[in-house]
Amino acid sequence: MKDGSGFWTQALTIARRDLMIESRGGEVFGVVLPFAAVAVFVVPLATDALATRLDQLALPVFWLVGLLFGMQVALRQTGTENLAQRRTLALLGIDPAARFAGRSLAAAVLTTGVMVVIAPLVVLFYDPDVIPAVGPSLLAIVGFSVGLSMLSTLAGDVTVGLRTRSSLAPLIVAPISVPLIIGASQTLEALIRDRSTMAPALLLTVTVLSLAVTGVLTAPALEDATT
Amino acid sequence: MTKRLVLPALSAVAIVYALWLALVSSPDVFQGDFVRIMYVHVPSSWLAFLAFGVTALGSALWLWRKTIVWDRIAEASAEIGVVFTALSILTGAIWGEPVWGTYWDWGDARMASTALMLFVYLGYLALRRATPDPVARAKRSSILGLIAVVQVPLVYFSVSFWRTLHQGQTVRPDGIQMDGSMVAALLAGLAAFTLLYLALMVERVRLARIEDENMLSDSVTAGTAITAPDLDGIS
Numbered sequence: 001m002k003d004g005s006g007f008w009t010q011a012l013t014i015a016r017r018d019l020m021i022e023s024r025g026g027e028v029f030g031v032v033l034p035f036a037a038v039a040v041f042v043v044p045l046a047t048d049a050l051a052t053r054l055d056q057l058a059l060p061v062f063w064l065v066g067l068l069f070g071m072q073v074a075l076r077q078t079g080t081e082n083l084a085q086r087r088t089l090a091l092l093g094i095d096p097a098a099r100f101a102g103r104s105l106a107a108a109v110l111t112t113g114v115m116v117v118i119a120p121l122v123v124l125f126y127d128p129d130v131i132p133a134v135g136p137s138l139l140a141i142v143g144f145s146v147g148l149s150m151l152s153t154l155a156g157d158v159t160v161g162l163r164t165r166s167s168l169a170p171l172i173v174a175p176i177s178v179p180l181i182i183g184a185s186q187t188l189e190a191l192i193r194d195r196s197t198m199a200p201a202l203l204l205t206v207t208v209l210s211l212a213v214t215g216v217l218t219a220p221a222l223e224d225a226t227t
Numbered sequence: 228m229t230k231r232l233v234l235p236a237l238s239a240v241a242i243v244y245a246l247w248l249a250l251v252s253s254p255d256v257f258q259g260d261f262v263r264i265m266y267v268h269v270p271s272s273w274l275a276f277l278a279f280g281v282t283a284l285g286s287a288l289w290l291w292r293k294t295i296v297w298d299r300i301a302e303a304s305a306e307i308g309v310v311f312t313a314l315s316i317l318t319g320a321i322w323g324e325p326v327w328g329t330y331w332d333w334g335d336a337r338m339a340s341t342a343l344m345l346f347v348y349l350g351y352l353a354l355r356r357a358t359p360d361p362v363a364r365a366k367r368s369s370i371l372g373l374i375a376v377v378q379v380p381l382v383y384f385s386v387s388f389w390r391t392l393h394q395g396q397t398v399r400p401d402g403i404q405m406d407g408s409m410v411a412a413l414l415a416g417l418a419a420f421t422l423l424y425l426a427l428m429v430e431r432v433r434l435a436r437i438e439d440e441n442m443l444s445d446s447v448t449a450g451t452a453i454t455a456p457d458l459d460g461i462s
């Protein structure tokens with residue numbers, strides 16, 4: 001740690017690098033976020049707004065948009081490392097687990113940002129009856145974003161360099177992300193209905209921790225597979 | 228050639244015997260004859276769990292030993308698992324309509340988690356198809372094979388974790404809640420499907436070896452067919 005090459009130092013350096021590239025490229029907040037906002041806006045137009053209870057669609061649309069565009073954030077072009085970059089990092093002695101942690105952290109920050117911007121739009125367009133408390137809701141969003149980012153980073157690394165990566169990675173992420181969706185959405189539902197959030201929050205926490213352990217343990221093998 | 232037929236022949240005989248037992252066993256007090264679908268549905272589900280467990284084991288052993296046969300075993304088992312998961316969902320839906328009054332129920336944790344397991348392994352197979360090089364394919368898919376197996380205990384224990392339409396475990400430590408002839412038919416079905424799994428595995432692993440050999444020989448042929456351009460006479 002003293003020479004600045006400890007796990008967290010490396011992870012934070014990688015995260016800072018990813019966020020810097022993103023701030024230059026502006027892919028997430030310039031392209032993905034507007035696209036997500038359009039998706040939130042389009043759903044009511046695809047239903048009979050007079051006959052459909054839009055307030056009941058608010059939470060499902062929020063989580064669906066979060067899932068689909070969260071994946072896009074983690075698999076964004078500006079966050080993709082080419083083979084040369086991966087090899088350079090390996091030769092520099094960057095811990096593969098730290099690389100995974102750093103990339104996931106950067107994606108989690110960006111995904112949380114997207115979802116925090118989308119939330120008021122959902123409230124505005126869908127007018128839900130009850131809005132849950134901001135603090136606990138933010139925790140659920142952050143938990144979901146962290147889990148989804150780790151999962152998407154894993155899937156992105158498994159499929160790196162493949163021609164079908166853009167469609168294959170979401171196919172891998174979407175079904176495995178279900179415990180995250182259930183945990184986060186049920187936590188928010190429990191907050192709205194004034195029920196105990198213990199069980200869904202526990203599911204979310206256990207899933208996030210499992211993904212973290214899996215990502216860290218498989219990182220060396222994954223680096224070997226893709227460099 | 229004769230040796231190769233032993234396992235398929237044994238499994239065919241076992242399946243015919245298991246089906247016969249399924250047809251002559253007692254009908255259920257509540258479900259009547261619809262219970263007979265269970266003798267295909269339960270072994271299919273068991274086979275899916277077994278197959279995905281073997282996929283994870285093959286993936287782990289490949290990562291450890293780097294012997295390509297473990298990757299072939301993982302692939303073959305995943306393919307068989309996908310087929311039997313689909314069969315399990317299909318037979319469950321056919322049984323569900325007359326007994327529950329619906330082919331599909333979103334409130335049922337077992338159904339939803341089984342469908343998700345199917346999608347996860349379809350993703351695993353799609354990843355394999357997208358990677359032509361056998362070694363690169365083995366490296367990538369072994370990691371996914373280890374991650375994907377988490378779905379298996381989730382599906383199995385889903386009836387205990389969540390309130391669900393699907394019945395709980397019938398075979399429990401405190402005893403079996405079934406008539407003797409039904410238990411016999413069920414056990415025969417499980418044994419027959421396991422034999423079928425072994426027979427399919429042997430053939431699929433053999434086929435995977437041939438596929439890899441063909442791929443290598445194709446690349447050699449393509450390599451030798453390419454010659455340097457003749458530049459004589461071109462100034």
